[in-house]
Amino acid sequence: AREVNDYKPKWVIQQIENEIEKLGTLGRKPKVALLGLAFKPDIDDLRESPAVEIAKEFGLKNDVELFLVEPNIHKLPTEITNGRLVDLDEALEQADVCAVLVKHTEFIQLSTDTVMSFVG
Numbered sequence: 001a002r003e004v005n006d007y008k009p010k011w012v013i014q015q016i017e018n019e020i021e022k023l024g025t026l027g028r029k030p031k032v033a034l035l036g037l038a039f040k041p042d043i044d045d046l047r048e049s050p051a052v053e054i055a056k057e058f059g060l061k062n063d064v065e066l067f068l069v070e071p072n073i074h075k076l077p078t079e080i081t082n083g084r085l086v087d088l089d090e091a092l093e094q095a096d097v098c099a100v101l102v103k104h105t106e107f108i109q110l111s112t113d114t115v116m117s118f119v120g
């Protein structure tokens with residue numbers, strides 16, 4: 001079980017990269033929104049959050065414009081050096097690819113036509 005849990009962030013990153021690849025050449029950096037950074041829904045605790053690890057690794061590995069949405073915080077953690085914290089409306093308006101990483105109440109109503117969801 002630990003091995004599966006440890007691999008999940010890498011799998012999520014690969015899925016997002018696959019979606020970016022499907023876009024083809026845009027003539028600019030792809031815009032990616034990652035929705036949710038907390039450890040679990042509707043809290044502000046980012047400690048040991050797989051979503052933070054995904055954002056950190058994805059932002060360092062890929063040449064994208066990265067939008068991060070976490071409605072329960074006002075400042076990004078220092079380990080996320082690429083990307084900026086935005087509200088949900090801006091992320092949905094700007095992003096080419098959106099991925100829900102944490103099932104916050106604000107994200108539940110989003111259509112699967114709008115976002116990729118990696119939470120149950």
